[in-house]
Amino acid sequence: MPASTARVxxxxxxxxxxxxxxxxxxxxxxxxxxxxxxxxxxxGGTLTITADETGLTLMLSASDAAGLKRMQGVVVEHLNRFAFRETLVYAWIED
Known part of the structure; x- marks a missing residue:
């Protein structure tokens, strides 16, 4: 199962x-x-978000690589809606 992690x-x-x-x-x-x-x-997958005083860790898994890329975009889009006052940087690392 493809997976990726990002620290924001x-x-x-x-x-x-x-x-x-x-x-x-x-x-x-x-x-x-x-x-x-x-x-x-x-x-088609799961997302675990952990939060602390310095940011977010996003752990995403999907049934296939295309689904993983698609879900990364969905997660980024939704987080950016709530973080519209700042620009978040996502550096996804494939596991």
Whole structure:
């Protein structure tokens, strides 16, 4: 199963993670989150977000490489919606 990880520097990681988790919880009722972690069951894969005072760690897995790339784009798009006051940098590393 293809997977990738990204570290995103921001002082607002917990806020963004919580906003994305609340947003997606309507679509994915199996989603769970607390103040430090969100586990998101996505179609064809999973996303785990961990947050701390320096940023976010995004761990994404998918059933195939094309799905992984597509889901990376979806994750980035959604996080950027909530982080519109700053520019986040995503450096995905394939596992």
């Amino acid at each position: 520097a921001t002082a607002h990681g917990r806020k963004y993670m919580t906003q994305v988790a609340k947003h997606w919880s309507h679509r994915f009722p199996e989603l769970t989150y607390d103040e430090n972690r969100a586990d998101v069951p996505l179609p």
